[in-house]
Amino acid sequence: MAEGAVHQPLPHDSADLHVAGAAAYVDDLPEPPGVLHLAFGHAEEGHADLVSLDLEAVRAAPGVVAVYTAADIPGENNVGPVVHDDRLLADGEILYPGQPLFLVAATSTRAARRAARLGKVAVEPRPALVTIADAKAAGSEIEATQVMARGDADAGLAAAPHRLTGHLEMGGQEHFYLEGQAALAIPGEQGQLHVISSTQHPSEIQHLVARMLGRSHAQIAVEVRRMGGAFGGKETQAAAFAVACALVAAKTGRPAKFRADRDDDMNSTGKRHDFTAEYDVGFDRDGRIEAIRITLASRCGATVDLSPAINDRAMFHADNCYYFPAVEIVSQRLKTHTVSNTAFRGFGGPQGMMAIERVMDVIAAHLGLDPLEVRRANLYGHGRDVTPYHMKVEDNVAPELIAELAERAGYEARRAEVDAFNASHKVLKKGLALTPVKFGISFTTTHLNQAGALVLVYADGSIHLNHGGTEMGQGLMIKVAQVVADVFGVPVDTVKVSATRTDKVPNTSATAASSGSDLNGMAAKNAAEIIKERLDTFAAGQKGSEEWSFAELCRRAHLARIPLLATGFYATPDIHYDRAAHSGRPFLYFAYGAALSEVVIDTLTGEHRVVAVDILHDVGRSLNPAIDLGQIEGGFIQGMGWLTTEELVYDDRGRLLTHAPSTYKIPTANDRPARMEIAIWERGENVEATIHRSKAVGEPPLMLAISVFSALTQAVAATAPGKGLPRLDAPATPERLLAAIDELRSRNDG
């Protein structure tokens, strides 16, 4: 096999540029002459009628060239992805605090931002629904409540020997991509516009810009070379900034750049949905679930955005790895007057999974069993292999994977050590938990599961690779380059990866749902194989061709008028879904993993640390183990942040109070567990014919961090043995942990 082929732990294709500071992001590109810098004027007030906008002082401010409001938009005033309800600039009604009201174009960023603060905004405040409870009480929803069911949950619950109910709350999460939202638009001839955007979804921005300006898709070219992080936060949320640039470029004829201030970015773009989960579970004396009803509710924010699909995915993952003989999953999607929540790594899956993992802990505590035994008793298995959405689980490796992790991490001995520690310490308490992950791979909106690629082979043997996927740090470009290099049998550095552009590969899906390499890898392989077959056919008729280098082959093929370019395409097979019935086969396959986390808490302050983590994760046959390990570790730490230090605090008008890294705390290097053992499951191999039998890895590892939350719950439980499982909501800040300890201790025995 050639050097640089698949399955090799190659560095990220841009690693050398990253470390040298030479990798260019949108704001690093040379600024075109005459470029204007943009800032939004944001609503300070939450839900309100916009009575008037006096922008005289804004227009008069130093450096200001143009100021626009909704009335200046020539076409559709929308940046929403599916339902066209997201205004670029507010029109009549302010839906949430931080909403853009007007747009300032100035000669410098500082001038634009200063001027944007000078708008005089007259509003008539209206009642604001801020929390899930507010919206529930008002019956405010973005779409009708959805129900997914199999079997008779009511009958099963009534007949079960044991039955418990309870509930859990989970906070949202800010993406905190290090590169804030950014875009640059450069006007061209005949109404053409070149937009460079830090986006996961260039095609969508192309479409939104076209509709906003009343132009054709073919006039708008959107480009993205790389993002400085995205995590779902640049799937739909990049659009406002890019569309704003397009508006200014079209209106003024000058290039326009938008680089969002971090606070403005955090205030005015969506986040992970916060959820509540209620459960009613019936089970036998071994803890095996007989029937369950899980009721999920989420804060979707002011507009629809991707909330229907996100909440669907929460339902799809409320089973995690477990079989339910009878089940009903109810999902409420609540409309509030807060910034519209959006995609974030896991896309609802983590919230659904948190609910069922809490149920596992509750059952174990009730029966006095080891939580791992309860989890194992409930795993999918032979004759117990149909999900709540009627899909048969055909690749279940969770039992093997859990057994291997428990063995290799010494689960039994560690449990005994933790018990001994807790018996000898009054202030510090430890907790331990092993939780699994099963995550469905494919967009649940079936038509999105397609991808295109363009491969160009030059007469000198170098290869230019382009596809619809975008690079946000996840290593997509190197993986797809490895696939193409493997087809041609050339070193990977022969393959030049290039910026994603809508004028090279059209009609692309967002790089999302962990699907990047699955879809684009297959499309690129298809294109490369078309050319390879032509080269092979050509070479077969040529004397001495086996001695030719690849470059020589290409040179001669060109002279022989063999076409050395091809497009490739891939559409995921075998998936279908009836959303009305919530039934079908929405996923091609599942990615699995398991993690064991050990934590220690201070029962007087609620402070905690994660002291040790062992992870075993299934990536099928890894396309690039180095990249995959990076995704696993990074996903875990990001998930740990969501469940521990990262707390979004809103006031009663829905204003975000934690809108900067000074107040919103993602993990630092010292929060990384002191001992962290991460292994790719060696026996992993996708049963489906995916790209080189690999599995998607972007999202699933985030949910391994649920083991941290479960371990914290166990540590709190250890403060008052015999009193059951504490109430604990996420994120488990010191304050919540201390409150949970106090609540548990105050319970009556038994």
Added chain:
Amino acid sequence: MIRFLLDGDVIEVEDVDPTGTVLDYLRYALRRTGTKEGCAEGDCGACTVLLGELAGDAVAWRAVNACILFLPMLDSKALRTVESLRGTHPVQREMVERHGSQCGFCTPGFVMSLYGRSIGAAGTVGAPVGDVIAGNLCRCTGYGPILAAGEAVPVAAEDDEATVEALRALRPAYGHPATAEELADLLLANPDTRIVAGATDVGLWVTKQHRDLGQTVFIGDIADLRQIEEEDDALTLGAAVRYSEAREALARLHPDLGELVRRIGGVQVRNAGTIGGNIANASPIGDMPPALIALGAELTLRRGPERRTVALKDFFLSYGKQDRAPGEFVESIRIPRPPGDMLYRVVKLSKRFDSDISGVCGAFALRIEDGSVTEARIAFGGMAGIPARAPACEAALAGQAWSEATVEAAAQALAEDYQPLDDLRGSAAYRRRAAANLLRRIWAEQHEPVSVLDG
């Protein structure tokens, strides 16, 4: 005008905007775009650069956040950015080898922090790599490969001879006051002048609040204000002594002070921020004041030629208001050394251990003689509009037997001392409960380990 050294070249900038940032200058004037803006408030480290200044025959380097570093603060300094390393430094090669970058946006900042460590820059000597990069946020990697890259590069001083020569030849151009006396005269003549020390707070007034600071004076380079005097009975710190410079002396005063400083900002913030600034701007959540109040620290304030001494506890009048007259400035702070028989503890509670602002910060100084508490000085931050003593709690301790019952009574007495607020860092209920528990924890730690940070 300012004049500074960049990779051996002398750069002169005419008509300097006193509140223009070094980051913007690098990115948009010099087109050195490797240095990134992640937050523009000194919390993410993506803009980390190294500043060098003469220290005898060597260059003292320190990593700082360029986003909140004003251009005048560059005057007569040497500057290094990620481009200075040309992609070939061992730190950069280790980062590539160990897959230390994913999206790559934070990477230049990490490279500069680790590079600083590799040449023994301020605040890194003897520090674990985790502490060196605690002021750098990465959202992709989970940090493991970056920590490993840092560990892999040995610490060794670089040959700075050329930089030393160049710095010696570099004449200051901005006209900062050179002595405390010049500063005193300037402030007497222009009492409304905004004093800028490290700009770790004032920087945000510009980058975030878009405030016009009016006339400014930069005091970070005034040698008189950068003195550290360690005596048998006290430590005296000039107002412009930076956290990283003071840390070792503070740790010698008491280990808890060293640990507290470790948890204030990241290395970059501690390399710019000053203890004098933290006191003088009177943030209600400043971490140092409670710790110093409990030790009975005093400030020397100067106005023109006149000096007066005020107990630190009396300096804070009410929220955002201090006992400082127009034209007056904090010149130094004197911190008495805790006697050997004093039980002194400082505990900071925050959502995240590193680089976070405390929800509650408690400092306890107890003298225990023959089993009785003879003196108790207790101060908290985060419990009131200003850092404040806890008289009821102190009274419940003083003169009592050092016992669990006394501690319990004192813990409960804290309820009389403070009416804390609900805010984004914690509810009033949590603050009350945790503050009392901190006292209980001091009792408990006589018998067993109590901190999750230990071991």
